[in-house]
Amino acid sequence: QVELVESGGGLVQPGGSLRLSCAASGSIFSLNAMGWYRQAPGKQRELVAIITRDGTTNYVDSVKGRFTISRDNAKNTVDLQMNSLKPPDTALYYCIAENAIVYSGSRYSAKTYWGQGTQVTVSS
Numbered sequence: 001q002v003e004l005v006e007s008g009g010g011l012v013q014p015g016g017s018l019r020l021s022c023a024a025s026g027s028i029f030s031l032n033a034m035g036w037y038r039q040a041p042g043k044q045r046e047l048v049a050i051i052t053r054d055g056t057t058n059y060v061d062s063v064k065g066r067f068t069i070s071r072d073n074a075k076n077t078v079d080l081q082m083n084s085l086k087p088p089d090t091a092l093y094y095c096i097a098e099n100a101i102v103y104s105g106s107r108y109s110a111k112t113y114w115g116q117g118t119q120v121t122v123s124s
Contacts, residue, residue, distance in 0.1 A: 002026040002102055002113045004095045009118030017083045022095030022115055024076040029108060030101040034071055034078040038091035049080060085122045092117040
């Protein structure tokens with residue numbers, strides 16, 4: 001099993017910055033793509049940013065130029081630096097590890113894991 005623990009959410013004024021961090025632990029053989037989704041009240045969960053193991057990134061249009069995703073493969077972590085935050089960025093942010101290769105004894109399998117979520121609120 002893999003556990004994803006997020007940190008760094010909070011309340012920030014418009015124009016401010018926050019940095020979200022996510023650490024993966026457990027029976028990890030290899031992590032593939034990792035990223036962040038968000039879900040605002042009454043809305044569907046949407047992909048915010050994702051990064052592959054080799055560092056290729058993709059962002060939702062609404063955060064391009066403001067958010068930066070990065071990862072540390074040695075530490076099994078993924079971060080999301082969020083600048084110039086706006087009230088529409090308010091949401092519960094979830095870390096995801098897509099198709100993580102995990103092991104149990106001599107058996108290996110691929111599975112997607114989610115964190116519990118961290119709240120980001122942008123308000124004056």
